[in-house]
Amino acid sequence: MLARAHTFTIDGLRTRHVTVEVDVRRGLPGFTIVGLADAAVREARERITAAILNSGYEFPARRITANLAPGDVRKAGPGLDLAIACAVLAASGQLPREELDRVALFGEMALDGAVRPARGALAVAHAAQRAGMRALALAGASAHEARLIDGLEVTVVEHLRSAVRVCSGGPGDALPERAGASARAGAGERARDEEAGGRPADGDGLAGPDLGDVRGQEHAVRAIVIAAAGGHNALLSGPPGTGKTMLAQRIASILPPLSSAEAVEVTRIHSLTGERVDALATRRPFRAPHHSITAAGLVGGASRGSVGEVVLAHNGVLFLDELSEFSRATLEALRQPLEDGRVAIARANHSAVYPARFMLVAATNPCPCGYAGDGDRCGCGEADMARHRRRLSGPLLDRIDLASVLRREVADDPRAPALTSSARARERVLDARARQAARLAGDDVAVNAHMDVRMLQRHVRLDARGQEMLRAASRRGMLSARGEHRVLRVARTIADLDGSERVRAQDLGAALALRPEPTVTGNRAA
Amino acid sequence: MSAAGRTGGEPGACARCARRSWLLSMLSGPLDCCARDRWRLIELLALADEELLRAVAGTRKADLHAQYARFGSEPPVEETRTRMRETDAQGGIEADVETICHHRRDYPHALDGPAAPHMLEVAGGAARLAELASAPVVAVLGSTRASDYGIEMARGLARGLAASGVSVAGSVTDGIAAAAHAGALEAGAGSIAVMGGGLGVACPARWRSLYERVVHAGCAVSELPHDCAGRRWGQLASARILVELASVAVLVEADETAEDLFAARLARARGRTVAAIPGRVTSPLSRGTHALLMDGASLVRGPGDVLELLYRCGEAAAGRRSSASGSAWAPVSAGATASGEDSQSGLRRELRLTLERVGAGCDTPDKLTRAGVDAAEALLALSELELMGLLARGDGGRYLPTAPSN
Numbered sequence: 001m002l003a004r005a006h007t008f009t010i011d012g013l014r015t016r017h018v019t020v021e022v023d024v025r026r027g028l029p030g031f032t033i034v035g036l037a038d039a040a041v042r043e044a045r046e047r048i049t050a051a052i053l054n055s056g057y058e059f060p061a062r063r064i065t066a067n068l069a070p071g072d073v074r075k076a077g078p079g080l081d082l083a084i085a086c087a088v089l090a091a092s093g094q095l096p097r098e099e100l101d102r103v104a105l106f107g108e109m110a111l112d113g114a115v116r117p118a119r120g121a122l123a124v125a126h127a128a129q130r131a132g133m134r135a136l137a138l139a140g141a142s143a144h145e146a147r148l149i150d151g152l153e154v155t156v157v158e159h160l161r162s163a164v165r166v167c168s169g170g171p172g173d174a175l176p177e178r179a180g181a182s183a184r185a186g187a188g189e190r191a192r193d194e195e196a197g198g199r200p201a202d203g204d205g206l207a208g209p210d211l212g213d214v215r216g217q218e219h220a221v222r223a224i225v226i227a228a229a230g231g232h233n234a235l236l237s238g239p240p241g242t243g244k245t246m247l248a249q250r251i252a253s254i255l256p257p258l259s260s261a262e263a264v265e266v267t268r269i270h271s272l273t274g275e276r277v278d279a280l281a282t283r284r285p286f287r288a289p290h291h292s293i294t295a296a297g298l299v300g301g302a303s304r305g306s307v308g309e310v311v312l313a314h315n316g317v318l319f320l321d322e323l324s325e326f327s328r329a330t331l332e333a334l335r336q337p338l339e340d341g342r343v344a345i346a347r348a349n350h351s352a353v354y355p356a357r358f359m360l361v362a363a364t365n366p367c368p369c370g371y372a373g374d375g376d377r378c379g380c381g382e383a384d385m386a387r388h389r390r391r392l393s394g395p396l397l398d399r400i401d402l403a404s405v406l407r408r409e410v411a412d413d414p415r416a417p418a419l420t421s422s423a424r425a426r427e428r429v430l431d432a433r434a435r436q437a438a439r440l441a442g443d444d445v446a447v448n449a450h451m452d453v454r455m456l457q458r459h460v461r462l463d464a465r466g467q468e469m470l471r472a473a474s475r476r477g478m479l480s481a482r483g484e485h486r487v488l489r490v491a492r493t494i495a496d497l498d499g500s501e502r503v504r505a506q507d508l509g510a511a512l513a514l515r516p517e518p519t520v521t522g523n524r525a526a
Numbered sequence: 527m528s529a530a531g532r533t534g535g536e537p538g539a540c541a542r543c544a545r546r547s548w549l550l551s552m553l554s555g556p557l558d559c560c561a562r563d564r565w566r567l568i569e570l571l572a573l574a575d576e577e578l579l580r581a582v583a584g585t586r587k588a589d590l591h592a593q594y595a596r597f598g599s600e601p602p603v604e605e606t607r608t609r610m611r612e613t614d615a616q617g618g619i620e621a622d623v624e625t626i627c628h629h630r631r632d633y634p635h636a637l638d639g640p641a642a643p644h645m646l647e648v649a650g651g652a653a654r655l656a657e658l659a660s661a662p663v664v665a666v667l668g669s670t671r672a673s674d675y676g677i678e679m680a681r682g683l684a685r686g687l688a689a690s691g692v693s694v695a696g697s698v699t700d701g702i703a704a705a706a707h708a709g710a711l712e713a714g715a716g717s718i719a720v721m722g723g724g725l726g727v728a729c730p731a732r733w734r735s736l737y738e739r740v741v742h743a744g745c746a747v748s749e750l751p752h753d754c755a756g757r758r759w760g761q762l763a764s765a766r767i768l769v770e771l772a773s774v775a776v777l778v779e780a781d782e783t784a785e786d787l788f789a790a791r792l793a794r795a796r797g798r799t800v801a802a803i804p805g806r807v808t809s810p811l812s813r814g815t816h817a818l819l820m821d822g823a824s825l826v827r828g829p830g831d832v833l834e835l836l837y838r839c840g841e842a843a844a845g846r847r848s849s850a851s852g853s854a855w856a857p858v859s860a861g862a863t864a865s866g867e868d869s870q871s872g873l874r875r876e877l878r879l880t881l882e883r884v885g886a887g888c889d890t891p892d893k894l895t896r897a898g899v900d901a902a903e904a905l906l907a908l909s910e911l912e913l914m915g916l917l918a919r920g921d922g923g924r925y926l927p928t929a930p931s932n
């Protein structure tokens with residue numbers, strides 16, 4: 001007799017629908033699972049046999065073949081156990097077969113028949129809803145996560161017997177109490193809000209460090225607000241102790257809240273890493289990997305299914321402190337995500353594409369000792385400086401739209417009044433973003449930083465003085481074509497922050513002052 | 527061969543001068559030991575061949591003496607020159623390295639002193655060297671560890687001088703020297719690079735492209751054979767060629783160390799006019815220049831002051847300069863060398879005020895804002911002044927006024 005059940009497997013960030021077909025027929029007793037299953041799925045045989053017997057059902061002493069379709073997709077993880085077990089029961093007549101077509105099953109089996117939560121419940125729920133399943137049955141511990149998806153009935157099954165009851169038209173188990181307080185452990189600085197009601201991103205997400213803590217550094221603060229408003233990649237440089245890191249950590253607090261689509265994406269990524277997710281993320285991710293990170297750690301792919309920092313920073317901020325200390329290979333690995341907003345991981349036995357559209361914020365010392373330009377303290381020789389510049393230069397700097405230099409004397413004034421607060425800055429950022437969204441509605445980008453050359457021509461109208469300045473800049477060889485585009489994008493954002501539809505000379509002047517170009521001591525060698 | 531050398535018609539050096547150059551390269555090791563005492567090294571280099579052998583050759587004296595005696599009988603000069611061409615073919619650069627000796631007519635007259643090099647290898651052509659050395663030559667000296675201020679001053683000084691028809695000379699090392707060559711190139715003029723080792727090996731890799739541009743527009747000279755690494759002594763020895771070529775030596779930025787001040791003191795000892803650009807008294811990188819100024823060096827604020835010194839020196843430059851500045855030496859990059867006074871008087875008021883503020887120390891956007899300028903206006907003014915070439919970006923987010931070009 002043949003029975004069919006539905007479940008899902010996770011391949012990178014994609015969730016694949018898997019149909020489990022179980023055939024029970026006369027022959028030598030045995031249990032075979034076919035269909036590109038990995039070790040965890042093959043071991044399911046033993047778990048399922050024991051679970052069925054320990055739950056008081058009969059395990060058919062016949063020839064059982066379980067096929068996981070489609071046959072060309074690799075199936076990983078123990079989440080398919082529950083579906084296979086139910087299909088075996090249905091094929092041997094212990095469970096009505098019709099209901100199995102409408103309920104997706106997702107969970108790992110324990111030997112006593114209990115259902116354990118498996119990684120990626122949110123992604124599975126999302127896929128089940130799109131696949132048109134009526135309900136999704138899974139373990140109580142991952143039910144809160146799955147319930148974040150609208151339009152899908154989530155049924156709790158804590159035991160194989162409950163699954164049989166649900167598939168026979170009975171009720172599911174009770175939803176367990178949410179273990180919110182204990183889930184906080186290990187969440188680290190990951191942006192998310194456990195108190196929010198679980199519906200998309202309406203929390204203001206203003207928890208965390210506030211921009212008002214920064215004293216002085218008016219222009220650096222301004223640069224950060226510009227970067228946040230236009231989604232520009234930014235570089236902060238300055239001597240140690242001037243507040244580069246402090247400033248960068250506050251960027252997340254002035255970014256607009258996640259849209260509901262973005263929130264689902266971000267939460268799905270969290271869910272994939274095996275972290276408990278009880279509510280949709282409301283704050284943008286802020287990832288700050290240490291500079292000893294490897295290329296595999298940054299983009300992912302160290303082992304099957306491992307997710308890199310750039311993916312975890314998707315829709316948020318990737319902060320690289322001490323940029324010049326990162327290894328060359330690591331920084332090179334950033335090129336694709338910065339260019340395409342995604343990473344494609346190809347390894348011998350798997351390949352996957354992850355979304356990775358983030359805002360890059362980097363901080364660096366101006367020279368190896370850190371004190372270049374700070375009085376006469378710098379003791380670096382020309383060779384040291386050249387080495388330092390070489391590490392920073394190249395494709396990465398090409399992708400950075402604006403640079404701000406922090407200086408010590410300004411940072412040292414603790415009595416300076418707070419210039420702004422995160423709430424105020426965020427309001428301006430939101431205004432500017434709304435203006436951008438209205439202007440870029442026809443194009444498939446959301447922020448000025450992602451405008452291509454054609455959009456620049458259409459959306460950046462300079463006044464006469466600005467045009468003259470731009471001509472002078474290229475005449476003097478101060479701007480390459482690419483540099484000019486970056487300056488125009490930043491100028492567009494500055495105008496947006498001021499609420500101006502036209503890009504004025506003063507916007508262009510500020511953008512030019514923020515351009516990341518070498519200094520007198522840096523650009524003299526040809 | 528030597529007869530041909532004296533007429534100056536044929537390229538190449540006479541055998542005696544080539545032998546001297548060979549001897550120096552053979553004695554490179556012992557000379558490097560002697561270089562601990564800079565002034566003794568200069569004295570040694572003034573010795574005749576035999577005396578020099580006796581003074582420094584040590585245990586290899588007999589062997590070297592025998593080789594020295596045999597030198598004329600073999601054709602090592604031709605050999606060297608052939609080998610040189612081979613390296614050129616491989617490297618693909620400096621195709622026209624010429625060798626000249628002080629018996630030739632096109633040998634720079636300025637180098638006729640007692641300790642002058644006997645032979646020079648010239649990349650870029652002996653004719654180019656003669657042309658550059660016939661104009662007044664200014665040596666730009668300074669520390670290899672320079673601040674952005676020093677770099678900017680050196681570059682502006684060289685640019686202004688080169689645009690006025692004066693030849694700029696300097697070594698090709700970090701800091702001030704490299705900035706001076708870059709400045710001369712900006713004015714579209716050639717400069718004289720005095721190398722501290724053989725032309726094939728002396729240039730540090732990071733200045734390779736600058737060196738090639740200098741050779742393309744001007745020339746590079748060295749008294750050592752093509753592939754002889756000059757080491758430390760070669761660098762010191764090249765300082766004497768540099769200051770002797772020049773009628774005025776300008777120290778742009780230097781600490782008060784024997785190392786940084788050596789070339790300037792040598793210039794004074796050789797009777798050249800020594801000048802210095804002042805810096806901030808609190809900066810260690812200006813201690814050397816200030817010490818020199820205290821000792822009576824002339825104070826230089828820009829190219830104009832150096833030209834003044836050249837006239838006073840009685841150089842026969844006046845005629846040449848006035849004829850040259852109109853045509854061949856006219857600045858190429860428009861705007862870059864625009865006269866500071868003229869462009870400043872034509873400035874809008876807010877730009878002039880900003881420029882003055884930056885010059886007076888309000889040199890970052892933050893400082894300007896705290897001095898009461900509106901943030902947006904400050905950035906606009908700074909960017910506009912940068913576009914005009916009146917400000918440049920220094921280290922640490924500061925802006926610095928570019929060196930006046932007159």
